[in-house]
Amino acid sequence: MIRYSIIVDGKVQGVGFRYFTQMKAMQFNLTGFCKNLYDGKVSIEVQGLEQDVLSFIAAIKKGNGFCRVDDLVLDKLSIIDNEKKYSIKY
Numbered sequence: 001m002i003r004y005s006i007i008v009d010g011k012v013q014g015v016g017f018r019y020f021t022q023m024k025a026m027q028f029n030l031t032g033f034c035k036n037l038y039d040g041k042v043s044i045e046v047q048g049l050e051q052d053v054l055s056f057i058a059a060i061k062k063g064n065g066f067c068r069v070d071d072l073v074l075d076k077l078s079i080i081d082n083e084k085k086y087s088i089k090y
Helices: 017-027 051-060
Strands: 002-011 030-035 042-048 067-079 088-090
Touching: 002 051, 017 030, 017 042, 017 051, 017 088, 042 051, 051 067
Parallel strands: 030 088
Antiparallel strands: 002 042, 002 067, 030 042
């Protein structure tokens, strides 16, 4: 298991990006959350099997056709035990 904090910069607010990350997290059986930041970026924490997390990161880099990802900042985090789902925080 691995957990990452990801800060996503680009055109990622108001374009369905958080919902897109939730669908991708479900596809790869990952847990965590995402939320908008006041500076126009999106913050993500994602956890799961390493290959699944890496596949998730590759998918969000490509985007959903409406967003534009300019930059990702990744930091490894400690695993959170008993986390059950991936959610959108408001």
